[in-house]
Amino acid sequence: MTERYVVAIDQGTTSTRCIVFDRRGQLVSLAQQEHKQYYPRPGWVEHDAAEIWRNVERLGPEALRRAGATIDQVAAVGIANQRETTVLWDRATGNPVGHAVVWQDTRTDTMVGQLDAAPGAEGVRHRSALPLATYFSGPRIRWMLDHHPGLRERAERGEVLFGTMETWLIWNLTGGLHVTDVTNASRTLLLDVHTLDWSAESLAFFGIPRAMLPEVRPSIGVFGTATAAFPGVRIGAALGDQQAALFGQTCFAPGEAKCTYGTGSFLLLNTGAELVRSTHGLLSTVAYQIEGEPAAYALEGSIAITGSLVQWFRDQLELIASAPEIETLARTVTDNGGCYIVPAFSGLYAPYWRSEARGVIVGLTSYITKGHLARAVLEASAWQTREVVDAMNADSGLALKTLRVDGGMTSDNLLMQFVADVLDVPVVRPLAAETVSLGAAYGAGLAVGYWPDLEGLRQNWHRAGQWLPTMEPAKRESEYANWQRAVSRTFDWIQA
Amino acid sequence: MPGTVQSIERAAAVLRLLAGGNGRLSLGEIARSLDLAKGTTHGILRTLRKVGFVEQDRLSGHYQLGAAMLRLGTGYLDVNELRSRSINWADPLASRSGEAVRIGTVLDGQVLVVHHVFRPDDTFQTLDVGSLLPMHATALGKSLLAYGAAPPASLDRFTSRTIGTQRELAQALRLVRENGWSCDIEELTPGEASVAAPIRAYGGLVVGAIGISGHVERLCDSRYHPLPHLVATVRDAARAVSRDLGAARR
Ligand SMILES: Nc1ncnc2c1ncn2[C@@H]1O[C@H](COP(=O)(O)OP(=O)(O)OP(=O)(O)O)[C@@H](O)[C@H]1O
Ligand SMILES: [Mg+2]
Numbered sequence: 160m161t162e163r164y165v166v167a168i169d170q171g172t173t174s175t176r177c178i179v180f181d182r183r184g185q186l187v188s189l190a191q192q193e194h195k196q197y198y199p200r201p202g203w204v205e206h207d208a209a210e211i212w213r214n215v216e217r218l219g220p221e222a223l224r225r226a227g228a229t230i231d232q233v234a235a236v237g238i239a240n241q242r243e244t245t246v247l248w249d250r251a252t253g254n255p256v257g258h259a260v261v262w263q264d265t266r267t268d269t270m271v272g273q274l275d276a277a278p279g280a281e282g283v284r285h286r287s288a289l290p291l292a293t294y295f296s297g298p299r300i301r302w303m304l305d306h307h308p309g310l311r312e313r314a315e316r317g318e319v320l321f322g323t324m325e326t327w328l329i330w331n332l333t334g335g336l337h338v339t340d341v342t343n344a345s346r347t348l349l350l351d352v353h354t355l356d357w358s359a360e361s362l363a364f365f366g367i368p369r370a371m372l373p374e375v376r377p378s379i380g381v382f383g384t385a386t387a388a389f390p391g392v393r394i395g396a397a398l399g400d401q402q403a404a405l406f407g408q409t410c411f412a413p414g415e416a417k418c419t420y421g422t423g424s425f426l427l428l429n430t431g432a433e434l435v436r437s438t439h440g441l442l443s444t445v446a447y448q449i450e451g452e453p454a455a456y457a458l459e460g461s462i463a464i465t466g467s468l469v470q471w472f473r474d475q476l477e478l479i480a481s482a483p484e485i486e487t488l489a490r491t492v493t494d495n496g497g498c499y500i501v502p503a504f505s506g507l508y509a510p511y512w513r514s515e516a517r518g519v520i521v522g523l524t525s526y527i528t529k530g531h532l533a534r535a536v537l538e539a540s541a542w543q544t545r546e547v548v549d550a551m552n553a554d555s556g557l558a559l560k561t562l563r564v565d566g567g568m569t570s571d572n573l574l575m576q577f578v579a580d581v582l583d584v585p586v587v588r589p590l591a592a593e594t595v596s597l598g599a600a601y602g603a604g605l606a607v608g609y610w611p612d613l614e615g616l617r618q619n620w621h622r623a624g625q626w627l628p629t630m631e632p633a634k635r636e637s638e639y640a641n642w643q644r645a646v647s648r649t650f651d652w653i654q655a
Numbered sequence: 656m657p658g659t660v661q662s663i664e665r666a667a668a669v670l671r672l673l674a675g676g677n678g679r680l681s682l683g684e685i686a687r688s689l690d691l692a693k694g695t696t697h698g699i700l701r702t703l704r705k706v707g708f709v710e711q712d713r714l715s716g717h718y719q720l721g722a723a724m725l726r727l728g729t730g731y732l733d734v735n736e737l738r739s740r741s742i743n744w745a746d747p748l749a750s751r752s753g754e755a756v757r758i759g760t761v762l763d764g765q766v767l768v769v770h771h772v773f774r775p776d777d778t779f780q781t782l783d784v785g786s787l788l789p790m791h792a793t794a795l796g797k798s799l800l801a802y803g804a805a806p807p808a809s810l811d812r813f814t815s816r817t818i819g820t821q822r823e824l825a826q827a828l829r830l831v832r833e834n835g836w837s838c839d840i841e842e843l844t845p846g847e848a849s850v851a852a853p854i855r856a857y858g859g860l861v862v863g864a865i866g867i868s869g870h871v872e873r874l875c876d877s878r879y880h881p882l883p884h885l886v887a888t889v890r891d892a893a894r895a896v897s898r899d900l901g902a903a904r905r
Binding site: 183185186187189480481482483484485486487567570571572590591592593621622623624625626 | 722733734735736738739742743744746747749750751770771772773775776777780781782784785
């Protein structure tokens, strides 16, 4: 019998990966390509959606070639994607309208400020279970409709379509299917998270025509059959990357949580069939929905800048040549020397939601070396995790007992040890660093019967590494107090 | 001059030019100075850039000597980068073999453990990244020794099976080079065995080793030979990491 595989597409913020997985959920091959980041103005971040599609078209066959597999050995393909990034395109030609506006982009801040105070905002917040923030897609659609002459009329006639990245990819993979999944839809501010469909009131509030929106589907279930990149293969799942990582970590039961360390970091706690509203600055979001079953929800602590602070240290300050060298540099000193970096580059997300905040480096003295700065960079990721964990504990009334982690930064031992130290709980890495892709593969495999059930997938989860807390409680408390004072220095920087 | 490689001569000339010049040079300046075609010069610069001997300024596009040139002889691949680049292949190796995985590199005549994946049975285990192992008594160490690492001065004995003489060691390393993989059978700890293979970067340079370790009954047959399918799995993982690090396919 020839081996069969499931392929995942992980369309991320900095790169796109195609990964081939086997029945044990192990990586067989990987093909990866970065795409260009456009920063046309301060606070603006854009991608070229056409470039991203070309990458997927090339990486799919490349990953299969590296696995030594043929297309008929692929049981299904699953998609995980950067969330909230907004693409508009012409229905007739398939050409994108301008660049895609990326989730980190803050161009809508003034508009969001006005909308937040407008009548009807409370209803939007209630139906979407989200705060009004520049982070989400809805305001971006409105911005694009306002700034491209004639676009609104064309959108009303259904000639211009909206999608997040998975919608754009499925459109291209299938040659014209216009669909999204509930997890991505739950990040637009336009979805009613109870009915799991677009809210007419929210659409009216933002002035967005219904005709341009995709159909909302469950995350796990056959969306259609690909005609490009993977011709003849069924698309079995689409999930936002963070929800995919939750699924890949097999956090299927209420109370199970993970944190993914990539460009930003995202702590998600499965809350089951119940939508829990945070009173401590977290978001409520759809975790996943299997076709024919009710949706599972999650509480989310979103941190905008973690890995991208390391990237900034590498590319803008040029103090290291590669991201992992931050650990080497940080180990040249034994502590942060009193220095703290709060990377509020796009304001602060959870639990503060302060769009007017900007980054600071505090505690500078002549004593500080680049080694101390490297420590401060890594520690910032850990302290930001501590803040969202505290919020989650407060919301759920339960204390987190261990933290499951994944993503590129988990290869950093110094960072993982520091996370364990500041949380005072064990930090555990599973036997699959590419958990985002694994989650998409799991979903797609379930949809086509490649894997029978969730319980079987749980058997694949194994502990690959663990870091135990060793920090003295007094030190933890004083360092946390310093961090929080540093955070308070970022507030109110941008003045209206 | 018979037996010399022209492109290497030209590359050496480029490096001398950059080392002697004042600051950064453009492609055109380099090509003109050496009387080479721009296309040829660009190919040489691209290769030198890939191996880190030359860096290109992001804004001006001008070239200068790379940091790796200054660090020649001190090991060029950062250990944390080696871990980061191999993590995706170490996990499947642990899953397929059912054993713990370690990646090692040379540090002062010993094996420095740079990455460790637990045996995937969810029992309590402790990360030993950063610990040091003896070169001559571990599969990781033998893979490193066989391909250029300086041999240890003294061969400490850990068990009755530990290699005790330089002659024995030389013979064992010859076998490693012949096979392309290494093993230790109860040479460090009674009841324990390990199997490893070299990790290569560009040009075939060995920069580390990846291997599994566990109970000798699980890793070996009744004649104390490592099981062929485990050896194949280890070698596949080593090749996958090597390919990602830029080694040619073999
Ligand atoms: N050893 C390391 N120490 C610290 N940071 C690291 C290390 N290795 C990688 N990173 C950081 O991790 C990030 C890459 O992780 P990962 O590959 O999971 O992100 P990503 O999937 O590319 O993100 P996205 O999906 O948003 O594109 C980069 O921002 C990089 O700076
Ligand atoms: Mg990612």
